[in-house]
Structures are given as C-alpha cells and as structure tokens.
Amino acid sequence: MTQLLWSDDFCIGVESIDHEHRELIILLNEICQALGGKSGIVKDKLMGELFARISAHFALEEKIMRNHRYDRYQEHKLDHDKLLDELREIMDDHEASGYASAEKLVKALVSWFTLHFKSEDARLHRQLG
Amino acid sequence: MLVVIQKVGTRLFRVFEELADRFFGPKLNPFYQLGGLAFFFYWIVAASGVYLYIFFETSVTEAYNSVERLTHEQWYLGGVMRSLHRYASDAMVLVVVVHLLREFCRGRFNGVRWFSWVSGVFLLWLMYASGVGGYWLVWDELAQFVAVLTSEWLDWLPIFNMAMARNFLNEAHLSDRFFSLLSFLHIGIPLVFLLVMWIHIQRISQPKSNPVGGLAWRVLLAMVVLSLIKPAISMDPANLDKVVTVVDLDWFYLGVYPLMDSWSYGSVWLLLGGGSFALMLLPLVVRPKRISVAEVELENCNGCERCFVDCPYGAVVMQARTDGLPYEKEAVVDPDQCVGCGICVGACPTATPFRRQGAHVAGIELADFAISELRERTINAAEALSGENKVFVFGCDHGDELNSLKSDSVAVMSLPCIGFLPPSFIDFLISRNYADGVVLTGCRDGNCHHRFGIDWTEQRLTNQRDPGLRQRVSRERLSRLWYGAGHIKQLRKELTAFQEKLKILGPNRVKKNRVSDGDVDGEELRGDL
Numbered sequence: 253m254t255q256l257l258w259s260d261d262f263c264i265g266v267e268s269i270d271h272e273h274r275e276l277i278i279l280l281n282e283i284c285q286a287l288g289g290k291s292g293i294v295k296d297k298l299m300g301e302l303f304a305r306i307s308a309h310f311a312l313e314e315k316i317m318r319n320h321r322y323d324r325y326q327e328h329k330l331d332h333d334k335l336l337d338e339l340r341e342i343m344d345d346h347e348a349s350g351y352a353s354a355e356k357l358v359k360a361l362v363s364w365f366t367l368h369f370k371s372e373d374a375r376l377h378r379q380l381g
Numbered sequence: 382m383l384v385v386i387q388k389v390g391t392r393l394f395r396v397f398e399e400l401a402d403r404f405f406g407p408k409l410n411p412f413y414q415l416g417g418l419a420f421f422f423y424w425i426v427a428a429s430g431v432y433l434y435i436f437f438e439t440s441v442t443e444a445y446n447s448v449e450r451l452t453h454e455q456w457y458l459g460g461v462m463r464s465l466h467r468y469a470s471d472a473m474v475l476v477v478v479v480h481l482l483r484e485f486c487r488g489r490f491n492g493v494r495w496f497s498w499v500s501g502v503f504l505l506w507l508m509y510a511s512g513v514g515g516y517w518l519v520w521d522e523l524a525q526f527v528a529v530l531t532s533e534w535l536d537w538l539p540i541f542n543m544a545m546a547r548n549f550l551n552e553a554h555l556s557d558r559f560f561s562l563l564s565f566l567h568i569g570i571p572l573v574f575l576l577v578m579w580i581h582i583q584r585i586s587q588p589k590s591n592p593v594g595g596l597a598w599r600v601l602l603a604m605v606v607l608s609l610i611k612p613a614i615s616m617d618p619a620n621l622d623k624v625v626t627v628v629d630l631d632w633f634y635l636g637v638y639p640l641m642d643s644w645s646y647g648s649v650w651l652l653l654g655g656g657s658f659a660l661m662l663l664p665l666v667v668r669p670k671r672i673s674v675a676e677v678e679l680e681n682c683n684g685c686e687r688c689f690v691d692c693p694y695g696a697v698v699m700q701a702r703t704d705g706l707p708y709e710k711e712a713v714v715d716p717d718q719c720v721g722c723g724i725c726v727g728a729c730p731t732a733t734p735f736r737r738q739g740a741h742v743a744g745i746e747l748a749d750f751a752i753s754e755l756r757e758r759t760i761n762a763a764e765a766l767s768g769e770n771k772v773f774v775f776g777c778d779h780g781d782e783l784n785s786l787k788s789d790s791v792a793v794m795s796l797p798c799i800g801f802l803p804p805s806f807i808d809f810l811i812s813r814n815y816a817d818g819v820v821l822t823g824c825r826d827g828n829c830h831h832r833f834g835i836d837w838t839e840q841r842l843t844n845q846r847d848p849g850l851r852q853r854v855s856r857e858r859l860s861r862l863w864y865g866a867g868h869i870k871q872l873r874k875e876l877t878a879f880q881e882k883l884k885i886l887g888p889n890r891v892k893k894n895r896v897s898d899g900d901v902d903g904e905e906l907r908g909d910l
C-alpha cells in the first residue's frame with residue numbers, strides 16, 4: 253500500500269502551511285488505507301474531504317504567497333489549479349468506475365503531491381525562509 | 382403607499398435604465414454609477430473652482446467685475462471654467478437626486494444601508510449649501526435675490542439670532558469683510574461636503590467612487606461642449622437699493638426660492654427640515670425583511686481571506702486566531718453590516734457540493750441557507766429531471782421569479798444572490814450528469830442588487846477570480862443570462878435555444894466512457910505534471 257510519510261524536508265517554515273501539509277498527508281494516507289476495502293460512499297466522502305481541504309490549503313498558500321510578493325506566484329498557482337482539476341478528474345473517474353481502479357488513482361495522487369511538495373512548495377520555503 | 386411608489390419607481394427606472402443600456406451598454410450606463418458620477422462632478426467643480434478663485438476679487442465692488450472679465454475677456458478658458466463650474470454643479474444635483482430616488486426604489490436604505498442613507502441626507506444639505514453659496518459670490522441680481530431670501534430665511538430660525546439679513550439692507554451695510562466670509566464659506570462648506578462624501582461610502586467596500594469604462598471623459602467632453610455653446614453668464618450687477626425679482630433661475634439649486642418668496646419662511650423650513658427629517662427616519666419606519674446573516678464556522682476556516690476580499694459590504698474582517706489552531710487569522714462577520722447576500726459563501730474554498738467526511742459545513746455559512754441545504758436542494762431538484770437536455774437554472778431573489786420555467790427537463794432554484802453559488806456546484810452538476818447544462822441568471826449586468834454578485838461570478842467562471850470554475854468543465858454547457866427582472870419571456874426563449882444547443886452537443890457522458898475505456902491511469906496523470 254502506498255504511503256506518504258511526513259518528512260522535515262516538507263517543512264516550509266510557515267506554521268499554518270506546515271500544519272495543513274501534515275494534515276493533508278494524514279488524510280491522504282487514510283484514503284490509501286480505505287481504498288482496499290471500504291464502501292464506495294466512504295471513499296467518496298474521503299475524496300470530497302480531500303478536495304475541500306486541498307482547495308482551502310491552496311487558497312491559504314496563495315494568499316501567503318501574495319502577501320510576500322512571491323516571484324513564482326503565477327506558476328505555483330497554475331500548478332495548484334492543475335492539481336485541483338486533476339483531483340476532480342480522479343474523483344469522477346473513481347465514482348464512475350465503481351471505485352475499482354483505486355490503487356492506480358491513489359498512486360497518481362500521491363505522486364503529484366510529492367512532486368508539488370518537492371518542486372513548488374519547497375522553493376516557496378527557500379524564498380520565505 | 383411607500384411600497385406602491387417603490388414598485389412604480391422601480392418599473393420606471395427599469396425602462397430608463399434599459400434604454401440607457403442600449404445606448405451605453407451595461408459598463409457605461411450612467412444609471413449604474415450615479416454615485417461615481419456625483420464624485421466626478423465634484424472634482425470638475427473643485428478644479429474649475431480653483432481656477433476661478435485665482436481671478437476672483439473678494440470685494441463687494443470688484444466681485445462682479447472680476448467675474449465679468451473672466452467670462453468675456455477670457456471666454457476661451459476662464460469662461461469655460463465658469464460654465465463647467467456651474468454645469469457640473471447642476472449635473473451633480475441631477476445625478477444625486479436620481480441616485481437618491483433609485484436607492485429608495487430598490488429598497489436600499491434600511492438595515493445596514495441606514496448609514497449611507499442618513500449620511501446621504503446630510504450630503505443633500507451640504508450640496509445645496511455649497512451651490513447656493515456660489516451664486517452669492519457673483520454678486521449680480523440673482524445673487525442679491527438669493528442672498529436676501531436666504532438670510533431672511535435663516536434668520537427666521539430663532540437659534541441663529543445673528544440677523545444676517547441686516548447685511549443686505551442696503552449697499553452701505555454690506556462690508557467687504559462679510560463678503561470675504563461668504564467666499565471662505567464657499568470653500569469651507571464644499572470641503573466639509575467632500576469629507577461627508579467620503580464618510581458616506583465608508584461602509585461600502587470598493588465603492589464605485591469614480592465613473593468607470595471611459596464614462597468620465599465622455600461626460601467631461603459633453604460638459605465642455607455645453608460650456609462653449611451656452612456659456613454661463615451673470616445678470617445685471619446687484620443693487621441693494623432696488624428690489625429685484627428674478628425669473629431666470631437655476632432650478633437645480635434655486636428651485637425652492639420662488640417658494641420662499643411666496644410662502645412664509647416657516648413653511649419652507651417645515652418643508653425642507655421636515656422632509657429631511659422624514660427621509661432620515663425612513664430606515665426606522667420601513668424595516669428590512671429579516672435577513673439571514675453570514676456566520677463563520679471556525680473549524681472549516683483557515684483564514685484564506687477570500688470572503689473578506691469578496692464581501693461587497695465590508696462585513697467580513699480578518700482577526701487574530703482565537704481557537705488555538707496554528708493559523709494566523711480567522712474571518713469574523715459583523716452582523717450589523719451583513720446583508721445576507723452569501724457572496725462570501727460563494728468565495729469560500731470549503732463550500733463544495735462534494736461529500737465530506739464529517740459534517741458538511743463550509744468556512745462561512747448563511748444562517749438560514751447552509752451549504753448542506755443548497756447541496757441537498759440542488760440534488761433533489763436535479764434528480765427529478767428526466768429526458769435529454771436537462772438544464773439547471775440558478776437565479777436570484779432580485780431577478781425574475783423562475784418557477785414558470787420549470788419543466789421535466791428544467792430545474793430552477795433561486796438564491797439570495799448569484800454570487801452565493803460556489804462554482805464547484807456547476808462542476809458537480811455537469812460532471813456527475815445531474816444536468817447537461819447550467820444557466821445562471823438574476824440581476825441585470827452592471828446592476829447587481831448586491832453590487833458585485835454578477836461581476837464576481839463572471840470572474841470566477843472565467844478564472845480571473847478565486848474560486849474559479851474548474852477548467853475541465855465545458856463552458857459550452859454553461860449559459861449566463863443577465864437580463865434582470867421583467868424579462869421572463871426572453872429568458873424562456875434563451876433557455877429553449879440553450880437546450881437546442883445542448884441537444885446538438887449530445888448528452889454529457891464523456892467521463893463514464895473514458896473510464897470504462899480504461900485510458901486513464903496513474904502513469905498518464907503523472908506525465909501531465
């Protein structure tokens with residue numbers, strides 16, 4: 253089962269963002285676990301929860317970037333928007349396929365998460381830090 | 382009675398506004414920016430006033446001559462400035478009175494708006510005091526007429542007890558000192574006026590205090606042309622030893638003077654004072670319908686500020702966190718300033734229709750129209766739809782009543798404001814096949830009852846403002862019909878046309894096919910990054 257572990261590398265030094273990153277990872281892992289057995293509705297709820305929380309997280313991260321006049325704001329935000337589109341894609345595919353191809357989808361989820369952390373959020377950390 | 386006036390007035394305004402829409406379009410329509418125009422006229426008056434003042438002599442004997450010289454010898458600039466000064470002041474009265482009537486007819490004077498309304502009544506007095514004062518300075522026969530009547534009228538009030546009229550008994554009594562005082566008043570009162578204008582819009586966020594869309598320079602151009610065609614001129618010089626009767630009045634400012642002449646001063650006081658008093662009491666007499674104000678749900682708020690940025694009434698403020706969560710800020714709603722439009726809810730990232738793990742609550746909610754209720758009602762209405770070309774119509778309480786549009790394939794729902802609708806609901810309806818298309822309607826473009834409902838919605842749908850409608854949602858399945866109330870026929874027609882278009886587009890079942898075709902997998906998604 254895919255697992256995403258919190259690492260201090262993920263810390264960007266802004267308390268609220270780090271807090272949300274941690275929470276998101278917990279939620280993501282919960283989803284990974286749930287995908288094995290749980291009923292469709294439970295998974296749907298977890299996905300919806302993730303969507304709402306990630307949306308809120310991006311909103312906050314973007315606000316903080318604006319406040320700091322972060323230079324790669326546009327690119328970072330573009331990536332957020334792309335991730336949200338993809339997450340919605342995953343949610344719908346997931347629902348439409350009767351929650352079958354779960355494992356693959358979650359893999360994708362975890363991978364974009366890691367990638368965004370490593371590239372955009374980490375750079376944000378270097379800039380704000 | 383008042384309600385009837387409001388209804389009739391609203392109808393009349395609608396006719397004129399839509400006529401103006403034809404000529405100007407919604408962005409330039411002067412009816413939609415009367416307050417901003419009033420500000421603009423103020424600036425014209427102020428700028429031209431400064432110019433006039435340079436050449437103006439503040440003495441009884443020289444005032445008239447200095448204005449004459451300016452008007453005739455320097456007609457190309459001084460004369461134009463004088464005319465601009467007068468015509469912009471007149472135009473200001475016009476737009477302010479229409480602004481007042483319009484706010485009244487649309488019921489925007491009570492509840493939270495009492496503040497703008499009552500300060501507006503003060504503005505009326507200050508505007509007249511500024512303008513009438515200006516007419517004195519020319520010191521022609523009209524000035525004399527106005528000066529004598531005004532001072533006697535003011536003297537009628539026992540509180541002043543300064544017997545101003547004595548100054549105007551005859552030429553010998555009118556001192557240069559008193560005249561200088563008048564000209565200072567003509568600077569001082571407009572400055573206070575400006576201050577109160579500023580106060581007037583303090584409770585409105587992002588007030589349109591400037592005309593937008595190029596209206597300003599068009600108006601200025603029109604004013605200059607008018608000034609050249611029909612320059613403002615003086616009458617004969619004043620002569621206090623002679624009684625003057627004036628027929629050629631500036632009705633915008635001096636409309637009540639014939640009344641002062643023929644009625645008793647007491648009755649004019651009763652009319653103006655009593656009228657203003659009644660206006661100020663209006664917000665107390667006519668109470669707003671009970672509104673459902675917004676409330677912050679802290680456990681779902683991370684302080685992203687979107688609601689704060691989008692609230693058209695400055696009712697949301699950001700404060701230091703109070704619940705110990707590691708966030709810097711939290712949103713707080715001032716219930717005394719909230720009108721219950723729900724635009725903040727439409728802005729909140731946690732207001733989504735997708736199932737949640739815990740309670741279905743957004744960061745900010747309308748007390749009587751929770752996001753969970755919106756979700757439930759939307760799903761229920763959508764599930765009742767059948768057939769092809771299923772359309773979901775969202776409207777607002779200030780637009781047309783939509784129930785007559787309902788059918789097997791059309792669901793309708795009215796919201797407090799279209800800005801209440803989080804864009805994710807559109808995504809939800811279309812991508813989960815609840816509807817083949819979504820229609821948004823409500824107020825008229827440029828004329829949203831809650832100021833920014835339409836603007837913010839448009840910007841969210843075109844991804845110029847967060848939360849944007851996800852790019853994945855086909856814009857072809859979305860129709861916006863900003864017609865405003867009174868256009869149900871046109872709505873019906875457009876709705877039918879939209880359904881025809883949807884028929885051609887075919888049913889919205891892309892997703893399902895794609896997954897069963899099996900062409901989505903993790904690898905591909907990762908590749909997209």
Ligand code: HEM
Binds near residue numbers: 502588
């Ligand atoms: C010189 C005079 C005045 C100026 C310059 C002025 C200007 C403005 C401006 C710029 C706005 C904001 C409009 C917007 O952005 O949507 C506004 C709103 C308003 N004005 Fe005035 N105004 C004047 C006189 C008055 C008067 C005489 C009244 C009524 C007695 C009045 C009542 C209101 C009300 C109730 C609103 C609030 C509308 C809302 O909350 O949506 N104003 N005014």
Ligand code: SF4
Binds near residue numbers: 689712743
């Ligand atoms: S939009 Fe929602 S999450 Fe953001 S500050 Fe307002 S209530 Fe909080």
Ligand code: SF4
Binds near residue numbers: 675719723726
């Ligand atoms: S309901 Fe409207 S007025 Fe009230 S806080 Fe939200 S956006 Fe502001």
Ligand SMILES: [Fe+2]
Binds near residue numbers: 313328332368372373
């Ligand atoms: Fe990010």
Ligand SMILES: [Fe+2]
Binds near residue numbers: 309313373
């Ligand atoms: Fe992040």
